[in-house]
Amino acid sequence: MLHPFVLAINSPHDTGVRQDAALSARLAYALMCLTLSWGILVSTGWVHRMTGRQATRNSHMVLATLTLAFGLIHVWSFLFLTDVHFTIVKLTIPMVNGGLFRHATGIVGYELMIAIAVSVGFQRYFSYRRWLFLHRFAYPAVALLVVHSFLGAMANGHLEVLWLAGLTFFVPMAVMAVLRFMPSRVLMGAGLVEEDA
Numbered sequence: 001m002l003h004p005f006v007l008a009i010n011s012p013h014d015t016g017v018r019q020d021a022a023l024s025a026r027l028a029y030a031l032m033c034l035t036l037s038w039g040i041l042v043s044t045g046w047v048h049r050m051t052g053r054q055a056t057r058n059s060h061m062v063l064a065t066l067t068l069a070f071g072l073i074h075v076w077s078f079l080f081l082t083d084v085h086f087t088i089v090k091l092t093i094p095m096v097n098g099g100l101f102r103h104a105t106g107i108v109g110y111e112l113m114i115a116i117a118v119s120v121g122f123q124r125y126f127s128y129r130r131w132l133f134l135h136r137f138a139y140p141a142v143a144l145l146v147v148h149s150f151l152g153a154m155a156n157g158h159l160e161v162l163w164l165a166g167l168t169f170f171v172p173m174a175v176m177a178v179l180r181f182m183p184s185r186v187l188m189g190a191g192l193v194e195e196d197a
């Protein structure tokens, strides 16, 4: 006879919840990479001539909202599992009750993203420089969530299938983030941008 724990792990209910958690996680990951890449285009103005500033900014906000929404579905899914016991406390406080490092990276990254999104609503109460300083926490948040996604997919045994798609979203984002912080004379030297006449 099978041990009851083995039965619980294989229950169709938990399998479904895990698939749901993984699907929303993958969507959140892809949208997160697109949000950051598009955010860089908003701040540098590299596509403004094509779309106009307002449209670029609005699409950045749509992508960010979708990332948070799919991220929330992913996180909340774990409350419905019966083979492991996740609680709101375990899903919101890193390393609590024997919490794992790979989960802590997800928790801190996601909470940073929420703080950044909330601060957008309170922009008028900050000087622009302070607000921008806060908004740039998006970079460490994304870094933490990339690490979380990598370790999470590895723990689920999905890395073999996901690594190529994961890199496809990651590499352009990383290249843009590097270019964004390069001094403009280096970009001009490389012929990537032209000086305004």
Ligand code: HEM
Pocket: 021, 022, 023, 025, 026, 028, 029, 032, 071, 074, 075, 078, 090, 091, 092, 102, 103, 106, 107, 108, 109, 110, 145, 148, 149, 150, 151, 152, 153, 154, 155, 156, 157, 158, 162
């Ligand atoms: C409170 C925040 C979060 C918690 C507690 C959390 C927890 C988890 C857990 C338990 C797993 C299953 C594997 C494992 O045991 O590590 C996982 C996998 C994963 N998570 Fe999260 N997560 C959080 C936020 C996020 C966010 C915001 C994203 C994306 C932007 C994300 C992306 C992923 C991905 C891509 C996987 C792998 C899915 C797969 O195997 O296909 N997570 N996470």
